[in-house]
Amino acid sequence: MRYAETGFNLEIDLSRGNIERVESDPELTKHYLGGLGTNAKILWDRVPPEVEPFSPENVLIFSAGLLCGTPAIGCNRTIVSTISPQTKLMAFSMMGGFWAPELKYAGYDRVILRGKSPDLVYLWIKNDQVEIRDASHLKGLGATETAELIRQELNEPKAQVASIGMAGENRVYFASIEQGRSSASRLGIGAVMGDKGVKAIAVRGTKDINIAQPAEYLELCHEVMEYIKWRNDNPVPGVMTIMQGIGSPQEMKVHDEKWHTENFMWGNTRVRRKDFWNEEVEQQWTKTMDSMRTRFISCYNCPMECGATITPPGQPTYMMKCFSKLTYTMAAFSDLDFGLKIAQRATEYGVDGFSAPQVMAFAVELYENGILTDKDMSGMPSDNEGRFYWLLDRIVRREGIGDVLANGTYWAAKEIGGGAEEYAHNNIKKHEQLPLKLSMLNPIYFLMYCTGEKINITQIEGQFPQAPYPKREEREAFVKDWFQVPDEKFKQYFLDWEPRGENSNPYYPTVRMSCEIVDWQEMMHYIDDALGMCAGLSSFPLKPPYHIHNYPKFITAGAGIEMDEAKLTKAARRYRTLVRAVNIRRGMRRADEKPPENHWKKRFPELEKDLLDTYYRFKGWNNDGVPTKETLHELSLDYVTEDFIKRGILTDNDGDGLSDETSVKDKSK
Amino acid sequence: MGENTKKTIKTIKVDMDKCNGCRTCEMICSAFHAVPKYSSVNPARSRIRLIRHPLRDIYVPVHAGEYVNAECAGRDKYVINGKEYEECAFCRASCPSREEFKEPDSGLPLTCDMCEGEDEPLCVKWCLNDALTYEEREEEVEEDEIKAQTEMEIGLEALADRFGLEKITDAVARMREKEQ
Numbered sequence: 001m002r003y004a005e006t007g008f009n010l011e012i013d014l015s016r017g018n019i020e021r022v023e024s025d026p027e028l029t030k031h032y033l034g035g036l037g038t039n040a041k042i043l044w045d046r047v048p049p050e051v052e053p054f055s056p057e058n059v060l061i062f063s064a065g066l067l068c069g070t071p072a073i074g075c076n077r078t079i080v081s082t083i084s085p086q087t088k089l090m091a092f093s094m095m096g097g098f099w100a101p102e103l104k105y106a107g108y109d110r111v112i113l114r115g116k117s118p119d120l121v122y123l124w125i126k127n128d129q130v131e132i133r134d135a136s137h138l139k140g141l142g143a144t145e146t147a148e149l150i151r152q153e154l155n156e157p158k159a160q161v162a163s164i165g166m167a168g169e170n171r172v173y174f175a176s177i178e179q180g181r182s183s184a185s186r187l188g189i190g191a192v193m194g195d196k197g198v199k200a201i202a203v204r205g206t207k208d209i210n211i212a213q214p215a216e217y218l219e220l221c222h223e224v225m226e227y228i229k230w231r232n233d234n235p236v237p238g239v240m241t242i243m244q245g246i247g248s249p250q251e252m253k254v255h256d257e258k259w260h261t262e263n264f265m266w267g268n269t270r271v272r273r274k275d276f277w278n279e280e281v282e283q284q285w286t287k288t289m290d291s292m293r294t295r296f297i298s299c300y301n302c303p304m305e306c307g308a309t310i311t312p313p314g315q316p317t318y319m320m321k322c323f324s325k326l327t328y329t330m331a332a333f334s335d336l337d338f339g340l341k342i343a344q345r346a347t348e349y350g351v352d353g354f355s356a357p358q359v360m361a362f363a364v365e366l367y368e369n370g371i372l373t374d375k376d377m378s379g380m381p382s383d384n385e386g387r388f389y390w391l392l393d394r395i396v397r398r399e400g401i402g403d404v405l406a407n408g409t410y411w412a413a414k415e416i417g418g419g420a421e422e423y424a425h426n427n428i429k430k431h432e433q434l435p436l437k438l439s440m441l442n443p444i445y446f447l448m449y450c451t452g453e454k455i456n457i458t459q460i461e462g463q464f465p466q467a468p469y470p471k472r473e474e475r476e477a478f479v480k481d482w483f484q485v486p487d488e489k490f491k492q493y494f495l496d497w498e499p500r501g502e503n504s505n506p507y508y509p510t511v512r513m514s515c516e517i518v519d520w521q522e523m524m525h526y527i528d529d530a531l532g533m534c535a536g537l538s539s540f541p542l543k544p545p546y547h548i549h550n551y552p553k554f555i556t557a558g559a560g561i562e563m564d565e566a567k568l569t570k571a572a573r574r575y576r577t578l579v580r581a582v583n584i585r586r587g588m589r590r591a592d593e594k595p596p597e598n599h600w601k602k603r604f605p606e607l608e609k610d611l612l613d614t615y616y617r618f619k620g621w622n623n624d625g626v627p628t629k630e631t632l633h634e635l636s637l638d639y640v641t642e643d644f645i646k647r648g649i650l651t652d653n654d655g656d657g658l659s660d661e662t663s664v665k666d667k668s669k
Numbered sequence: 670m671g672e673n674t675k676k677t678i679k680t681i682k683v684d685m686d687k688c689n690g691c692r693t694c695e696m697i698c699s700a701f702h703a704v705p706k707y708s709s710v711n712p713a714r715s716r717i718r719l720i721r722h723p724l725r726d727i728y729v730p731v732h733a734g735e736y737v738n739a740e741c742a743g744r745d746k747y748v749i750n751g752k753e754y755e756e757c758a759f760c761r762a763s764c765p766s767r768e769e770f771k772e773p774d775s776g777l778p779l780t781c782d783m784c785e786g787e788d789e790p791l792c793v794k795w796c797l798n799d800a801l802t803y804e805e806r807e808e809e810v811e812e813d814e815i816k817a818q819t820e821m822e823i824g825l826e827a828l829a830d831r832f833g834l835e836k837i838t839d840a841v842a843r844m845r846e847k848e849q
């Protein structure tokens with residue numbers, strides 16, 4: 001019997017309309033765990049680097065995490081992986097909500113789509129019955145509308161539906177896949193779904209998921225539950241409100257607009273408004289939120305209520321997550337009322353709440369600086385908010401200038417020319433980043449921005465505080481109950497970290513410490529993405545309920561796979577390296593690994609070089625960021641070496657060139 | 670007429686305003702009733718169901734009540750605070766008109782047993798948002814009423830309704846023969 005996982009994949013060839021239920025190899029799970037890990041393996045095996053994102057040979061994988069559907073609180077993530085049209089690299093966005101557990105209960109761990117459907121279709125999965133159904137009547141409809149209509153026409157109110165809106169259908173490079181209160185938004189995976197001609201995937205399942213060691217597993221869940229309760233009563237002091245608790249940032253509950261509006265950038269990530277907040281704004285925005293927000297809502301099997309249903313007057317209700325409450329507002333220099341209203345339309349269209357507002361602000365800035373002209377923008381209203389609605393409508397339809405903007409700021413700037421590239425200034429690896437511009441280089445963040453392959457800072461940061469605490473006593477108090485650290489030394493790193501003086505940024509944490517901190521933070525995200533755990537209960541917040549010490553037990557008791565910390569660390573490193581291998585094979589190199597030029601005012605080229613050199617060595621990659629033969633061998637990824645040699649990425653006589661001091665082997669002691 | 674006896678009435682108070690739609694209650698109920706306990710999870714087997722329409726702000730957790738062999742002659746709709754609740758939304762019966770409260774494979778009815786043997790119903794314990802709270806009170810009742818049907822009896826009754834008592838008796842007889 002298989003535990004936690006179902007042991008079956010659904011393979012769908014859209015070109016031929018062929019559906020197969022295929023048993024998966026249990027050994028694969030031991031090696032790659034599931035979710036992201038298994039997705040990386042499938043992409044490596046099936047999608048050679050010559051395959052373009054919009055080719056029928058590109059695959060689109062919807063994978064439930066290994067522990068989704070079990071009683072593990074907050075374990076509900078679907079990891080969607082494909083090749084991104086925007087970065088041309090591997091994309092692995094996830095979504096919370098209800099879809100992954102439902103897929104498990106239907107009897108599948110993942111759905112693998114290949115080919116292209118000639119007509120718009122949707123998939124209907126109900127246990128053993130799987131159909132490709134006509135979706136021509138859903139063309140152009142909103143993502144939420146679509147989900148409702150599908151539930152109605154199937155007469156299945158409990159079906160969970162992941163769907164795209166017009167943006168996905170029209171292959172907008174930052175189109176999302178929406179699903180109830182969640183979405184897989186980053187890197188344009190919705191565009192790949194649209195390219196494949198799939199409007200939605202509806203799932204309903206009524207089968208069992210088995211637990212290997214039921215009593216032990218429940219005990220682990222109880223511990224997590226008790227800790228969640230304790231943690232909810234004991235916020236972490238000394239950090240901004242939104243970082244004190246657990247869960248995804250409680251943007252719906254907490255009125256933290258003051259902090260964000262004064263510290264994040266407005267417009268096209270340009271303007272900091274330090275004195276924006278005042279009593280009048282506060283009153284008005286609080287009123288807006290409280291009048292539109294209908295209810296706090298959670299994902300499957302989670303008490304944290306990080307989302308909310310929002311009902312703007314005269315508009316349909318939608319479900320909002322996280323920070324999109326302010327991204328439109330700030331991009332347009334407007335107010336919360338505008339932000340919550342336009343987000344309703346954006347959700348129906350299905351666009352990423354980070355990239356979309358930035359692309360529009362970028363267009364407005366180009367227009368104001370004469371690079372885009374009246375001819376390009378013919379028909380655009382003159383009022384600020386009207387412009388944003390107008391731009392959004394053009395982009396998702398790919399009409400006129402919208403067709404150019406729909407490729408994101410990087411590609412649009414190239415096409416527009418005339419100096420436009422200067423305005424696409426907030427990208428990493430061609431992808432729009434959080435609207436943040438700071439002063440002093442932070443060595444930990446430098447490494448995360450450079451090397452994060454999810455290409456989004458929130459998907460790699462989390463376990464180590466973002467800034468030092470001013471007083472030693474505060475730091476001592478912080479480390480006292482910090483049992484989540486993989487090693488006691490992290491406590492010392494934090495204790496010695498000062499806001500000013502010798503032990504402060506950018507030279508402290510030291511290069512070596514920074515490498516270790518980044519490695520730990522990243523590993524936790526990768527583990528979450530394989531198990532299907534919400535980052536909000538694990539890798540993202542400080543002092544979370546899930547960590548490197550209890551995860552192995554969850555895997556052993558839940559999936560029946562013998563696991564300990566060393567094994568789990570190694571497995572995570574294995575598929576993390578495989579993700580890199582996929583990207584290296586697609587051409588990513590050191591030159592691509594850099595933060596936006598203006599992210600920090602104060603830069604330190606020598607230190608930065610040292611950081612990256614050392615981190616690469618630490619990870620077992622060569623100086624160009626390519627995993628070495630030794631590393632690949634140690635991780636049982638010799639098949640990657642073979643391929644790299646064939647392609648001339650590595651040569652037969654490439655030594656590992658790593659000094660012993662910082663090699664991976666050394667580190668795992 | 671039996672003598673009067675004290676009976677503990679177990680109540681779960683449902684505060685729909687506090688429900689966030691997480692379906693944890695369904696999950697844990699199904700796990701608790703798995704054999705062996707917690708060995709599997711399948712919300713479709715749970716004895717509590719969440720009726721959920723986020724876009725209409727409808728969240729109704731309902732515990733499975735009695736099995737009935739016929740559906741109601743008429744149906745009601747409730748409007749509360751401007752929200753219209755579907756027919757049967759608040760009904761606890763396992764009845765022929767709907768899928769709720771039936772085992773997905775066999776179609777046999779499910780009944781909430783208040784998690785017999787536990788200090789506190791599991792759905793209540795796992796609902797950290799206090800949408801479900803547990804209350805007990807004593808009531809005097811006549812002895813006869815106490816005899817609750819066992820789960821097996823309810824199942825048998827459902828089978829009898831579906832196939833006729835005679836067929837069931839025949840089948841049982843055949844099964845007995847096989848065993849001997």
Ligand code: SF4
Nearest residue numbers: 299302304306534536
């Ligand atoms: S913590 Fe929030 S985002 Fe994460 S699973 Fe729970 S409700 Fe969803």
Ligand code: SF4
Nearest residue numbers: 688689691692694796
């Ligand atoms: S566990 Fe509580 S909050 Fe969650 S669905 Fe059930 S009743 Fe609602």
Ligand code: SF4
Nearest residue numbers: 698781783784790792
């Ligand atoms: S009280 Fe127990 S049996 Fe009844 S619905 Fe809740 S968990 Fe299920």
